[in-house]
Amino acid sequence: MKLVAFLVCFMLAFAAVGATIQPREPGWSGSLLVVPMDGSHWTGVKAVAQEMGRRGHKVMVVIPEVSVLLGPGKYYTTRTFPVPYGKQQLDELQARNAEVMESKQLPLLEKISTRISNMRKFVDLQRATAESLLLNQELVDFLKKQNFDAVLTSPAVPTGAILAYNLSLPAVYMLRGLPCGLDSTATACPSPPSYIPRFFTNNSDRMSFRQRVLNVLVSTVEPLLCRLIYWSMEGVASRFLQRDVSVAEILRSGALWLLRYDFSLEFPKPLMPNMVLIGGINCAIKNPLTKRDVSLTEILSTGAVWLMWYDFNLEFPKPLMPNMQLIGGINCGIRNPLKKEVEEFVEGSGEHGIVVFSLGSLVSSMPKEKAAVFFKAFSMIPQRVLWRYTGEIPDNVPENVKLMKWLPQNDLLGHPKAKAFITHGGTHGIYEGICHGVPMVMIPLFGDQADNVHRMATRGVGVVLSIHDITAETLHDALNSVINDGSYEQRMEKLSAIHNDRPMQPLDLAVYWTEFVMRHKGADHLRPAAHDLNWFQYHSLDVIGFLLFIVLIVTLVTFKCCALCWRRCCRKLQKRKKD
Amino acid sequence: MKLVAFLVCFMLAFAAVGATIQPREPGWSGSLLVVPMDGSHWTGVKAVAQEMGRRGHKVMVVIPEVSVLLGPGKYYTTRTFPVPYGKQQLDELQARNAEVMESKQLPLLEKISTRISNMRKFVDLQRATAESLLLNQELVDFLKKQNFDAVLTSPAVPTGAILAYNLSLPAVYMLRGLPCGLDSTATACPSPPSYIPRFFTNNSDRMSFRQRVLNVLVSTVEPLLCRLIYWSMEGVASRFLQRDVSVAEILRSGALWLLRYDFSLEFPKPLMPNMVLIGGINCAIKNPLTKRDVSLTEILSTGAVWLMWYDFNLEFPKPLMPNMQLIGGINCGIRNPLKKEVEEFVEGSGEHGIVVFSLGSLVSSMPKEKAAVFFKAFSMIPQRVLWRYTGEIPDNVPENVKLMKWLPQNDLLGHPKAKAFITHGGTHGIYEGICHGVPMVMIPLFGDQADNVHRMATRGVGVVLSIHDITAETLHDALNSVINDGSYEQRMEKLSAIHNDRPMQPLDLAVYWTEFVMRHKGADHLRPAAHDLNWFQYHSLDVIGFLLFIVLIVTLVTFKCCALCWRRCCRKLQKRKKD
Known part of the structure; x- marks a missing residue:
């Protein structure tokens, strides 16, 4: 044991010396613009913003003056913008959310109308926030001047996506999914309704015929639903970009999709190369940050050695991986001590x-x-x-x-x-x-x-x-x-x-790929060519039409020829008979 | 610097002590059966077999007595089986491969017939090898008794896949792709011919109309091609399993697909959750193995600390990642010294x-x-x-x-x-x-x-x-x-x-996921439900037919009603006129 300790000491002392010779390359640290969405979405986005800042990037978070959860953090700067509503209005909206728990079952129509009215209030608020940011010329000009490398944002409310589109910056989206399958559309990700359950249908991946009929119907209506849901945001976007534009078109330009997906929860389905699965990111959020800061910061700053979590009492011992040693699932075992x-x-x-x-x-x-x-x-x-x-x-x-x-x-x-x-x-x-x-x-x-x-x-x-x-x-x-x-x-x-049991923690994965987009100014090599096709071409309908046409012509010509031959033969036969 | 070195020493000494308290869980090391394919495929499979063995798993490689490249390794055992051909026949086959370089352009027909004859010789050899393994009852019984956790194999020649299927073991496939798109079929991975170029067409992901016509035609013929290519292997499989079986059916049962894919080479396309991309695995093969063995083995065996590559002179400095520190791309910078x-x-x-x-x-x-x-x-x-x-x-x-x-x-x-x-x-x-x-x-x-x-x-x-x-x-x-x-x-x-610029080296990824399959006895949670549908259901044709039928009925009824009303009106009108 002593020998081991000695060996380790020797090697790491050497590594530490090496670190002064080979410092962290100064040029690679970049700057990131974060346009978050209020509510639980903020949890994951904040974790990445914090971690990016902690790793030496310049991170700026743009938030409205009034919000439920958004706020400053240790490792990023914030830039606030005024909004035409107050804290009270937000509280009222939150109070309305409790209405779903009311005991008395409202009549269906009234229930729907209440839901729609609540939804509209929510949408109005989002639109007001988006307008306050995008139409704030001074703020947009300021952001333009910062020369960000990338934008990190939740596309569920596409304010950040619209801004990135306008500033021609590669966008990194963080989300669980979008309503009405807009994520599939915007990533050109195939999503056959035969085994991929649509939102709100309560279907699983194994469906009866009846369930599949419902699933197909919902998937048919989805594009229409999308237009309805994003109607007002498309208005804001069109005004901001000064041309008619759809949210799908804007989202298509995203470089990378960080999806809160994990197949322990989700049903297996096709993915696209520019999707990174980070489901479970929240589980590891707080602990690494606190832990890392305590005693390792100084060593880390030399940039040559990284020490793994080794002094924790693992409740679930995990396989050891050479470059992941004791990381797999360990964050799960760590807890902040309770009060x-x-x-x-x-x-x-x-x-x-x-x-x-x-x-x-x-x-x-x-x-x-x-x-x-x-x-x-x-x-x-x-x-x-x-x-x-x-x-x-x-x-x-x-x-x-x-x-x-x-x-x-x-x-x-x-x-x-x-x-x-x-x-x-x-x-x-x-x-x-x-x-x-x-x-x-x-x-x-x-x-x-x-x-x-x-x-x-x-x-x-x-x-x-x-x-x-x-x-x-x-x-x-x-x-x-x-x-x-x-x-x-x-x-x-x-x-x-x-x-x-994952080779890499979701937070690290999220940070890694955000950095990737910053380093390479996007991720064009992961973008499928499907984006450059219209739906007709995508489904090869033009080709199929063309091939059917050829078959038709060939059949017709063959038929005509046969008919001609037949008629001639008949005539000859008749002639002979006559003769 | 000294302070840092001291800190590091202190912490690692602590870690080393920790390691004796919390040793590597003994139960997790498993046993892996490897059924490789001869030729360049062996490179990647061998690397994983070696690395798995080095990490403490029991690895057994089953190889024919005569082969071009297959052979023993330091970290795995081999089990050979007799084959009905000699080294000379293999050499002849290799010599034939040089024929493609002949200067004189043969007439097309002769060229095709030569190719077909070469292909047939190759297929015959593969069949003979497969039969020698699968119909060797003694060997199969022996393998059955070993209670392997998983099978690692190249599915291009599906001997290992057939064996895994027969032994009911989860299979890990390692491949670049299969001819005639069999990999898409067997993974239920969507592959629209509108932007995914088919093998041998020389199309890119951006195609003209003419190219797309060719692409669609080739994709239509693919299933037929598959049957032709795997005809003889399906014969062997049917004899071995004593029932009619297709190669596609066998491959469908695979737990995980390690694909030699990287989107720096491939065009972006949909993926499935059970695909792991390990393109470039060969680049890092030799070096880590040699390096790891030199001085770290003893420390590694304590199982608590992993030291990253830190003392190499990086030619391309890379961003530092907490749990990947100095790993990204570094293997590329390392070379074995030349003679x-x-x-x-x-x-x-x-x-x-x-x-x-x-x-x-x-x-x-x-x-x-x-x-x-x-x-x-x-x-x-x-x-x-x-x-x-x-x-x-x-x-x-x-x-x-x-x-x-x-x-x-x-x-x-x-x-x-x-x-x-x-x-x-x-x-x-x-x-x-x-x-x-x-x-x-x-x-x-x-x-x-x-x-x-x-x-x-x-x-x-x-x-x-x-x-x-x-x-x-x-x-x-x-x-x-x-x-x-x-x-x-x-x-x-x-x-x-x-x-x-990858968060994890392909070799580590390959090993990690192979271990995953062994630990969890497969990867069922990554298997899409699409496998349980027939093609009619998969494309929702039954649902579409049903819906069209409904529309037809409704239209007919509406039309009939209208017609009835119209007739009545007419009659009344006529009556009135008459009156």
Whole structure:
């Protein structure tokens, strides 16, 4: 052992000396413009922005003066711009999101109209934000002068994409997917409706004939839906770029797509070369950043040696890879320590363990009568519950429940005592659950959540409940199943093992490819030629038409010839007969 | 600096101690069966077999008693089986490959018949080898008893795939592509003929209408071609498995496809989740293995720390990545030192540099009159030439030419003096050229070589010559262009930078995913549901038919109703008129 230590010391001392001779090449650090989207999308984008800054790039994040989550960070600068709305309006919008939890089932028409009105408010807000940025001539001119190498943005609201298009900068998109299959269209990625379920259909990749009919119908309507959804953004884009332009056209110009995809959650489907899969990026976000800063920064700055995470007590030992040594899935094993008070509460749960409960960042509070259902169910289980709860605190909170305004969700799920996770099914939460192998009770509220939870239910690692029909009994039964049944845990362990078994951490992958785009000024060599074809050519319809035409001509000519021959023969025969 | 060294020492000593507490999990090392294919395919497969063995897996390679390149290695065991042919027959077959270089242009029919006869001899040999393995009951029983975790094989000759299928083992395929698009079929990977050029058509991804017609026609004929090509192997498989079976069906069962793809060479196209791109794997093969063995083995065996390549003089400094530190492209900069005699010859070339010339391992010698053309051209250039030449050595070899029976191709191309590379355009050579950024003069002989060189020519990094029409003048002009024009070098540098800019080395990627398949007993979560659909369902033709039927019915009913109404109205009108 001593020999080994000595050898290592010797070699690294040598490496450190080497580092002064061969410093990090000064020319390669670049500058990145980040145009984020508010809400949970910010989590992943911020992580990459931070990490890029930490690695020596100049990173500038452009954010509205008022927002829910957007804000400054240690490793990037921010540039704010004024918007025509206030914090209060944002809060109101968030409060509206809680309406989906109302017990009373509204009549269908009213429900739809409420949804549409909420959606419109959301779209109006996005449009106002986009206009405030893009039509702020002074800001755009300033950004133009910065000579950025690339733009990192969420294309779900395509403000950043439009800006990148206008500044002729290569764009790196970070997303889970776009509504109405716009991501497939804009990447020219084949997406046969025969086995790729469409959003919101609740189909899996194995469909009955009836499900496939629905899937094909939805896929037919998708282009129309896209136009409706991006109608107002296309207006902003057209005004900004001073010509008619579609969002699809703008997104097509993106250099790279960082997709929050992982096939432990998604059904297998075709990919394109410019897609990089970074599903699960949130799982590793906080820890590496804190850890890296503590003691290794100085060594890192010499730029010649990188030390791997080796001093952590791995809960799930992983295969060792030469250049990945102890990295695969290890971030999952690391947790930030919990606050003393929380740690005590968690540890106090004994053998029964804890249940982590959060409905995400977009829902501010829960209606009282709904909350009562949860309290009742929780009073019936032996586990302790940690609940992200922002509303008014009622009197009769059961003893085993701890309400917290903010939940260290990833750290709690990574705690060995975590037995179940009650979640709304947002992608970030789902991935944290998979990463730490905690079975789930899922209560989807809106957006892609219904799809996410359906995928998880298909894999048998969680139970789905409806927020409308939920009762203390159904919730209790669901919790009881996922915690005590054993089969949920077993399947989740398998899924977790597959998900965590990756040659490279998603955050590193995201940063690597963002840097790649900056270094090579785009990624043209990954762009399929399909973009230069119209749909007629793409499906070879012109060629097929041409070939059919040839076949037709040949058939006709052959037929005519035969007919001619036949007639002649007949005539001859008739002549002979006559003769 | 001292502080840094001290810190590093301290931390690593700690890590080394940590390693004794947390040793490499003993259970994870597995056993791998390798069924290789003879020829250049062996290069990549051997590298993975070696590396897997070096990392502690039990690796067994099954090879025929007689072969061109297959043989034992340091880190794996071999198991040979008898075959009904001798070394002489193999040599004859190789000699036949040289026939493509004959100067005299044969009449088309004779040319085709020669090709077919050569092809048949090759196919017969492959069939004989496959039969010798699969119908060797004793060997198959022995292999069955070994309880392998996975099979690594080249599916171009599907012996290993058939064996894996029979033993119900997950198969890892390593290939560049299969003739007649069988790889697309067997992975259910979409491959629209509108922008994905078919093999042997010489089309690029941007095609004229005429080219697209050809492309569509070839893609239509592909399934038929496949049946023809794999006819005899399907016979062997059916006999072995005792039921009728197609090669496509067997290949479909593959868990993972390691593709020698890199988009610096290939045109962008859709991929499937179970495809891993390892193009350029040969570039890094020899060096890491030698280097790793020298001094780090002992430290590695403690399993807690991995030290990155830090003491090499990088020719192309690369961005530093936390968990890839100094790995990206660095293998490309490392070369094994040349033998003294070769090094002297190379160094003696002065400012003019050297030209590396090899036509691959399958062509044994060159016809005399053809060789004369090359000698004449070489006598006209100031560069020195290193030529892999196995025939009879003529008298008048120019002074600047060195003939060698075996060429350390990768080491020579990595030498700073390498100015040009004359190659037949095999994938391995092409990738070594790209990796080291050496412009090429390409003389395709057979197989996928014409396609490879066409891709390179499209990118403007090399000149294509035909072996039939080649003259000393055309060769001289070509060499002159790629060496002195500057634009070839420039474009090649860009291409090389893109190719070498990878977050993970292809060999590590190949090993990682092979291990993944072994650990998780396959990769079912990456398998698209498309495999469970027939082509009718896959293209949703049943759904479209059903929907059209509905539309037809609705139209008919509407029409009938309208007609009925119309008639009634008419009648009334007529009645009124009558009245």
